Amino acid sequence: MEKHEENSESVENGAAQDRVAQDRVAQPPAGRLGRWGDVAVGTMAEAEQASRRVLGVVRRDVAQRGRRLSDGATETRRRIAGLAERGAAERVRRRELLAASLDTALIALATSPVLERIVDAQLERVLRPVVDAVLDNVIDLLEREPERIRSLVRSQRSTMVDELVNRIRSGAAAGDNSVDRLTSRVLHQDPAPVPPGEPQQRS
Amino acid sequence: MRYASLVSRTIAYSLDLGIVAFAGSATVAFGVVVASVAGVPADDLALATVSAYLIVLPSVMALYCALFWLLAGRTPGMALLGLRVVRTDGQPLRWFAAFLRGIVLVYFPIGALWLVVDRRHQALHDKLARTLVVRTAPH
Numbered sequence: 001m002e003k004h005e006e007n008s009e010s011v012e013n014g015a016a017q018d019r020v021a022q023d024r025v026a027q028p029p030a031g032r033l034g035r036w037g038d039v040a041v042g043t044m045a046e047a048e049q050a051s052r053r054v055l056g057v058v059r060r061d062v063a064q065r066g067r068r069l070s071d072g073a074t075e076t077r078r079r080i081a082g083l084a085e086r087g088a089a090e091r092v093r094r095r096e097l098l099a100a101s102l103d104t105a106l107i108a109l110a111t112s113p114v115l116e117r118i119v120d121a122q123l124e125r126v127l128r129p130v131v132d133a134v135l136d137n138v139i140d141l142l143e144r145e146p147e148r149i150r151s152l153v154r155s156q157r158s159t160m161v162d163e164l165v166n167r168i169r170s171g172a173a174a175g176d177n178s179v180d181r182l183t184s185r186v187l188h189q190d191p192a193p194v195p196p197g198e199p200q201q202r203s
Numbered sequence: 204m205r206y207a208s209l210v211s212r213t214i215a216y217s218l219d220l221g222i223v224a225f226a227g228s229a230t231v232a233f234g235v236v237v238a239s240v241a242g243v244p245a246d247d248l249a250l251a252t253v254s255a256y257l258i259v260l261p262s263v264m265a266l267y268c269a270l271f272w273l274l275a276g277r278t279p280g281m282a283l284l285g286l287r288v289v290r291t292d293g294q295p296l297r298w299f300a301a302f303l304r305g306i307v308l309v310y311f312p313i314g315a316l317w318l319v320v321d322r323r324h325q326a327l328h329d330k331l332a333r334t335l336v337v338r339t340a341p342h
Contacts (some may be wrong), residue, residue, distance in 0.1 A: 168214075169285050173338070175210030183319055192322045195204045195337045196293030 206324040207286045207336040212315075216308075218280030223267050227260045261309045269305035272296050287339050296334060304332035 109115060142149055183189065231252055238248055271278040276287050276295055288296055288304070296304070307328035308315060314327030323335060 165283060168283065169211075172211040172214055172284055176208035176338075179209045179319065187320060189322055192206055192324070195206055195323075195335060196289065196291070 204337045204339060207284070207338045208324050209319055211284045211286055211338065212318065212324075212326075212336060215278065215280035215284045215286055216315075218283060219268065219278045220264065222279060223260065223264045227255070227263060231255050265302070265305035265309040267305075268308065269298075269301040272304065273298055273301040281336075285339055286336055288334050288336055291333050291335055296332070300332040300334060304328045304334055307331055 234255075235248055235252060238251070239245075268278055272288050273296055275282075276289065281287065290296060290300065305328075308326075311327065316326070318324040318326040318329070325335060329335060
């Protein structure tokens, strides 16, 4: 019972305090100076709100312009890349064209009858006497010293025969080794004893 | 030096056999031509040719091998392969060993396969003649 009475008393006190605060707000400020102060504060608030709106508009505008600029830069880069690609392809094509033109020109020059006549004339004039002189010298040398060419031919022939014989012997030795390995593996044989030395020559 | 084994000896023997067969065939062909010109009947010629190939040619082969072993210690085929026939004590062959070896090799060639299982690669004719085949070329 007592607690209920205490609660009702505190509610009544809170309502009274609210009424006092409302009266204070509704009351006109004291004097003309206080009124102008409120006007100044209101003006400041209005200016602040207006500036916020202006700043918002400016921000949106700047963002739109940035997006537009970004799109433009991407498009520009894409165009530059396309131009570079086309330039590279054009460079390769022109190089091939130049090489083909050069080949055609060289072939035409090399197979031209005029050039052939010039080369034939020069060969006839310069090279043939040299070849004739060298051949005469070589033939004279061979007539004087036939042993030189004979020994050369003989050594060449013996080298070829030796090489063939060595190849046959190597192949046969390899075959022998293979057969020996196989038989020693199958029969579990020990290695063969050392053969006797070189036979004495018959007198 | 090492003992010569199956492959080298087979190649050498085949070369020698080829040489003898070529020479024998040429001789037989020449004999057949001469006999046909002389009017020998064809049956006799055929019999003589078969006899030459079956009897005379192996004997010629044995004689060829024995003479080369006796005189040079190697046949032409063995010389090409770098092989040499020696006695078991390393000395050159004597005439009896050479002829015995040649005859056994030619008329009983299957005995040569014993060299595969022998430690010193001695075939049957090597065992009988107490010989070895060694490789003299450095391979």
